[in-house]
Amino acid sequence: MTDGPATPATDGPVTKLATPIRIEYEYTAGLAQSRFLKGIAEGKFLGQRCPACGKVYVPPRGSCPTDGVATTDEVQLGNTGTVTTYCVVNVPFQGQSIEIPYICAQILLDGANIAFMGLIQEIPTDQIRMGMRVEAVWVDKDQLGLSMASVKYFRPNGEPDAPYESFQEYL
């Protein structure tokens, strides 16, 4: 019944029907992610360390999935990291906000034990490679906010590539 906004068809046969589905949530970030986002709003990456295995998770979820214990020690990570793997996006889709082609990469921040996804810019797409060293580029200080939109993208920082052995565990 929720056939929503109408498809204009004032004459001729009706061939299409708009059936949008919309779900409205209020997302609660939880303690760990709230700390992380408040760090982002100050232009820094905050992770949390597992007291049992010592691994540092970023963004933190508040517990270690391996040991099942709370991660209480906060760790500030650097602004640089290593591309562990990547994908060049060539396919347009509805709602796309970045001009194609662009690079989506898994980035292992220095000091972290898990990679997260980030956009890579300021490099031709055919030059991206595993092990590339990158740095975060933030929005201007007065634009920083409680979301990952505060990080504009990552770009090569000019350091020599990290050896494969240094990130092979994180693929």
Next chain:
Amino acid sequence: MADSEVLRAPHVLEYPYLRSVGPVIGAFLTGLRDGHILGARSQSPDGAPTVIVPPTEYDPTTGRDVGELVEVGPSGVVTTWAWASAPRKDQPLDRPFAWALVRLDGADTAMLHAVDAGAPGAMASGMRVTARWRAPGERVGRLLDIECFVPEAAAP
């Protein structure tokens, strides 16, 4: 850290589907836009003629192709119903109403729609209802081109 320091934010998921409706549903929707309710001729497993509304491309009982489309309604019988006392956003009516299965005159199946009856006491299985159409200029080829059904006794 106090609970008040936990961040909350709206999070909206929306899938803007645009479906291709095919020849049968397409004809049904075109009919609604033009002020007619169409059903599909078919046959029950024992060969008796039936009319399926809304029409499907295949008979759901036998799996066979359906035949020509025929006009049904615009009035019919409520076969069963449920009262919606607190209508939600985007539901057919903004006041309490009944969800009802309506078997239109000339049809052998019932169709889900809203009945604007005012109060649950005005609803009964077996009652007759008739379609309240949107104005021709507001109809675009969707089920809500019929705004709702109303009790036949109350119809103008």
